[in-house]
Amino acid sequence: MSIQWFPGHMTRTKKLILENLKKVDMVIEILDARAPLASRNPLLEELTKGKPRLILLNKSDLADPIMTQKWIRTLTEGNSIKAVAVNSRNIRSLKAVPKECKILCRDKKWVNRRPVRTMIVGIPNVGKSTVINTLSGKKKAAAANQPGVTKDMQHVPVSRELQILDTPGILWHKFDDQLVGLKLGALGSIKDAVLLLDQIALGTLLFLRNSYPERLVKRYKLTSPEENQPDGIQIDTQEPHDLLEMIGKNRGLILPGGEVDLERTSRMFLKELRDGIIGPISLENPSDPDFGWNFIQEEQ
Structure with a gap:
């Protein structure tokens, strides 16, 4: 699965x-605290290298809190880089x-005078504009739960202590690592129009089956015919594809003729994942690179 999405405003x-x-x-x-x-765009790291950096792990309310604490410790470096967990709407x-x-x-001489x-930088749909609006208490930056809304830079005086230069989200020219593209597609950081949503849904379902099976079972009332477990936990x-069909069938997303509407099911599943309805989930663990995604490496 090759994903490319680098609109003209990103070059600018x-x-x-x-x-x-x-x-x-x-x-x-x-x-995104979930991933x-x-x-983390390596291009942005290179462009802004040498400047002190505050890393905001946004949407932490949607992430696994244990994983978020691990990431805070991993990303904080000495006196120049600090990571904190936030919810941009709170x-x-x-x-x-x-x-x-x-x-x-x-250490700057001007620090108490101005x-x-x-x-503020980040990839699309990670919450930059919402952070600015919440900090300032006013809608000073365009914000929406979809990528590519902010198109131009704008100066925003947030408070007496802080001024922010807002920047549009910027992605890579091309995702050579299909796992990165899969994660960002699952979280809504790439426009759905350029994605194969059923493939994104299937890959994410396989991850959740490996890492958070109980969340799938609870949300979608799944059971395992092979194991015949009454609590439905054994779905490994x-x-x-079978899980997606089970979810669609349980939700009544059926096409004329009785087949499951996999496109509608994929969209519904991904929306509930992105909105945190399935539960707090993290797609990455700093101490375990595979963390449920080892099937990707096996296929490569």
């Missing part, structure tokens, strides 16, 4: 980041952001 963003980097004191990088590694979780920015710039000037022998 790359140029604008380089031109404006000297005007800011530090960088706020927003990652910090996959949602002002209480963002209250520490201005303070953390001040701490990262504490606001910290920061640039089910193929993802």
Whole structure:
């Protein structure tokens, strides 16, 4: 599965980041707490290298809290990089952001005389604009639960302590690692129009079967015909296509003739995953690279 999505405004963003980097004191990088590694664009790391960095693990309310704590410890580096978990829609979780920015710039002579000037970066649909709007208490940045909404840079005075330069989301030119594309597709960081949603759904179902089987069972009332377990927990022998059909059948997503509507089922499943309805789930574990995705390596 080869995924390519690099609209023209992303090329312009790359140029604008380089031109404006000297005007800011530090960088706020927003990652998806459910997949910090996959949602961390190496191009952005290279472009902003050398600046103090505050990493916001956004959508932490949708992530496995144990995994999120592991990622905070993994991503924090000395005095120049700090990682914190946030929920961009909850002002209480963002209250520490201005303070953390001040701490990262504490050695600068101007730190108590003017606001910290920061640039906010990240991939599409990771929550940059929502973070800005929640921090400022006003809708100063365009925000929507889909990628590619912010198209241009804009300066936003958030508070007396913090000014933010908002940037559009930027992805890679091409995903050479199909696992990265699969994770970002599952989380909604890539427009659905360029994805094979049934393939994204099947791969994600296989991951959940391996790592969070109880969440699938509880949400979709799955049972295992082979094991005939009344609690339905034993689903590890089910193929993802069979799981998708079981989910569609249980939800009544049936085509004329009695077959399961796999396209509608895939869309429904991915929406519930993205919205956190299935439960708090993380797609990555810093101490276990495979973490339920070993089937991808086996196929390559």
